[in-house]
Amino acid sequence: MNIDGLSYRQWQKRNTDTFKNLSKQNQKAIRDKGYYNVGWERVQKSWEILQVIILPSQPTTIFEVKLKRGDLVGAIDQSLLSAKQATQAAQEGRTRLRRKSQKIKDLAETTLNKYQLL
Template sequence: MNVDGMSYRQWQKRNTDTFQQLTKAQQQAARQQGYRNVGWQQIQQSWKVLQQLMRPLSLFDAKLKKGDLSGAIGQSILEAEQAQEVAQQGISNLKRKHSQVQELAETALNKYQLL
């Protein structure tokens, strides 16, 4: 039986190889989250657990982990500025669409008289 083009043994080996790349603390966390590399259901669930643990850290988290507090604060400020820019673009788009809707409404009201 194959799932996603891989056999049971291939899934099991991939999980084992990935699990061994984790730190001891991450391995313990994986076990607590249900990592168990025996049986189809457990192997597939274990892969999901491993993927969550292997997700790359955000730049902010990576800087904090290294002890670069000023870099983490700078990254946080940069992300806040980017979020503010996106919000401003959203506001301007909403204003533009609002004026378009108002123009359409005025056109419709002028074209058709109220009873």
């Protein structure tokens, strides 16, 4: 299951990477607010908690975290994964559109055959 284009493991990794970049004081504050990076709902809630605490200049995506850490290969891999996911989503969208277009054409043809023009 994907939410916002990220899998469960990617959400966890993003949360963990962001959490590790915070000071010990901020980490404690986030834990006190309910940060717990296990389970879909908790992982998503943890990200919301992190968003409230982290500064706007801090990275918010896995790509940005990897880039900030100097993991260029990891950042490129993440970028390629994002591109692959976008391509797959576009292909699925085109396939759905083609099916719906064909259904509409079939329905129009059936209707025209059933009801003759005056």
